[in-house]
Amino acid sequence: MIAYITIFGSARLCESISRFSSNSPVITSFEHHTNKKLTSINNKIEIKASNSGVIEPHGISIFSLVINVVADLCPHGMLPLAYGFAQGGPTGILVAVPLMLIFGIFSAYTMTSVAGMAAELKSSDIGELWSTLVSQNTKWIADLSVFSLCFGCCVFYSAFVGDIFGTLAATLGIKGPFGSRTAVLAFISSLIILPLCLTEDLSSLQFSSLLGVGGVAYTVLFHIISYVQGTYSYSDRGIYLQTITEKLKPVWPETRYSLTRANTGTLVLVNMLCVAFLAHYNAINYYRELKNASPQRYSLAMGLGFGTAFIVFLSMMFLGYEIFGTAAQPLILNNFHRSQDLLATIARVATGAAIVFAYPLMFAGLKASLFSLMPTVIRENKLYRSEAIVVAVSAITSIAFQCAEEDVSLVLGIVGSLLGCGTAYVIPAVLALRNEQRKKRSGLPVNRGVEAANGVLLLSGVVFAVLGVWITLSTAADHHH
Numbered sequence: 001m002i003a004y005i006t007i008f009g010s011a012r013l014c015e016s017i018s019r020f021s022s023n024s025p026v027i028t029s030f031e032h033h034t035n036k037k038l039t040s041i042n043n044k045i046e047i048k049a050s051n052s053g054v055i056e057p058h059g060i061s062i063f064s065l066v067i068n069v070v071a072d073l074c075p076h077g078m079l080p081l082a083y084g085f086a087q088g089g090p091t092g093i094l095v096a097v098p099l100m101l102i103f104g105i106f107s108a109y110t111m112t113s114v115a116g117m118a119a120e121l122k123s124s125d126i127g128e129l130w131s132t133l134v135s136q137n138t139k140w141i142a143d144l145s146v147f148s149l150c151f152g153c154c155v156f157y158s159a160f161v162g163d164i165f166g167t168l169a170a171t172l173g174i175k176g177p178f179g180s181r182t183a184v185l186a187f188i189s190s191l192i193i194l195p196l197c198l199t200e201d202l203s204s205l206q207f208s209s210l211l212g213v214g215g216v217a218y219t220v221l222f223h224i225i226s227y228v229q230g231t232y233s234y235s236d237r238g239i240y241l242q243t244i245t246e247k248l249k250p251v252w253p254e255t256r257y258s259l260t261r262a263n264t265g266t267l268v269l270v271n272m273l274c275v276a277f278l279a280h281y282n283a284i285n286y287y288r289e290l291k292n293a294s295p296q297r298y299s300l301a302m303g304l305g306f307g308t309a310f311i312v313f314l315s316m317m318f319l320g321y322e323i324f325g326t327a328a329q330p331l332i333l334n335n336f337h338r339s340q341d342l343l344a345t346i347a348r349v350a351t352g353a354a355i356v357f358a359y360p361l362m363f364a365g366l367k368a369s370l371f372s373l374m375p376t377v378i379r380e381n382k383l384y385r386s387e388a389i390v391v392a393v394s395a396i397t398s399i400a401f402q403c404a405e406e407d408v409s410l411v412l413g414i415v416g417s418l419l420g421c422g423t424a425y426v427i428p429a430v431l432a433l434r435n436e437q438r439k440k441r442s443g444l445p446v447n448r449g450v451e452a453a454n455g456v457l458l459l460s461g462v463v464f465a466v467l468g469v470w471i472t473l474s475t476a477a478d479h480h481h
Contacts, residue, residue: 059289062301064206068286069279069305071212072361074312075354076157077276078216081313082320082328084272088265090321092258095266100273100313106457107277108306110428112299113454114280115287117435119295125284126427127372133434142427143372149423150281150366151396152415157359158400159411161188163331164352171339182401188356189397196360197367197389208357215354219333220312222347223319231341232323243337252325267471270464271416276313277306278416280424281365366392410472417468425461429454 060068085096114126123129130142165188166181177183196208230237232250241249279286287298320332329335333351336344370388371379378384403411432454440446 059291060206061291062297062304064209065286065290065298065301066305066308067206067213068209068361069302070216070308070312071209071354071358072279072282073277073305073309074216075212075351075358076153076160077272077278077309078219078312078316079160079332079351080272080330081269081276081317082324082332083330084269085317085321086265086326086328087268088263089253089258089261090326091263091266091269092261094259095262096269096317097314099266099270100310100317103270103273103277104306104310104313106460107280107424108302109453110424110457111280111283111286111302111306112295113432114283114428115298116295117431118284119287119293121435123284124288125368125372126280126423126431127369129284129431130427133431133438140373143369145419145422145427146281146365147369147373149278149415149419150362150369151392152411152419153275153278153362154359154366154396155399155403156411156415157355157362158185158189158193158396159403160331160355161185161193161352161359162400162403163334164348164355167334167338168345168348168352171345185397185400189393192356193359194390194393196356197363197393198386199360209361212354212357215350215352215357216312218350219347219354220315220319222343222350223316223323225343226336227319227322232336240337240341243340244335248324248327248329248335250323250325251327256325264471264474267467268413268475271413271420271468271472273313273416274420274424274464274468275416277309278420278424279361280428281369282361285364285368363389363393413468413472413475417465417472421461421465421468425457426465429458429461433458 085091090096091099114129117123117133118125118129121129121132123132125143126146127139127143131139134142162181162185165184169179169181169184226232231240232238232244234241234250286301287293290298290301316332320328320335324332324335327335333344333348336347339345367385367389370392371385374384374388378388432450436446436451436454
């Protein structure tokens, strides 16, 4: 309720400013001139699809798209991997690394597959693609899946933001109601996250994405420094070891590493990896935003983006485990001292900023699926769309208020297993298989390799989803007992 009042009040303030602007002759004249310019520009960069599937110049370069992908994947994906790796013992190196590589390759492939089909069939989102290839009557399944996935991801984004900046507020000595996690999250959600989520064009987020990637780079560097300096180790260099609680102190099993261990803890890592490589809600938007878009240029961008994310994830998984072992938390920055470790404080600022800047990229997928679920008369009304965004951000923030550390791992598990596998693997595989059937009916050549690959993806997605939900609920039940 607090979140809704705060955020809705901010939205009303923006609306009041807008009304004032519309009544001002100077601003009205400026707005009229600007609208004419924007119309002219939009006419010049209108997307035109050719028979080859190439889209004419629109917005961002390959480099900018790679930055967007890294900013979309890494801030949330890198934080819980050490926790996932450590569960059950930890998972063997020859199991964990190939799993990460497989999930990265599968996810990059389905991103390019969905975007390619959308370009070929002139579809603007996953729901429309489903409607064309599967059924108009079941289009809501695809839209609801993407919406639920993005909603769940935004919940743990907000929970991370609350944890990180709530800790920073305590470090800065902000006390009382204004320094609480709830107040800090409400403030950031209403004054920073909401305006970013109201942005309609991903190309306008290039600078914030670049800042987000900078935050990711610093956080990785900070973990390297902490590991090399041994500031949390059981040695003379462990200057911060005695400043943290027993729960957060490093612990390792008798056999620190295994090569081939795989157990129920491995399924926790699988859930984290599925969430880490999720950006499929923006697969089609990214293609449409790419300048001189073509399947080849898009595949190159996805390869570079997911490859960079793989390096970041691998580094954070092993660095986090090397520093804290099985004590690694779902939000790894919570292991470091909240005030005395200056570099950790800077890392919280950097990671928190990266998550905030990545938020609108995640929310773009939520908006597209939410609007698609709405009746046409509401969807085409800009005011209704804006109010729907306000309500969505308010609901997400209100749920995040209640999310503790254990709740975040539960949300991550459900999002990764059920929603993540469904959206990243099952739905794209179904679409690809139906697209091959469409080609066969039309007398076009069918790619047997694509059919086989997507058959494996479909089966893998279902198996990972079932096992992931089981281990998530089992782990949550054990914690409550």
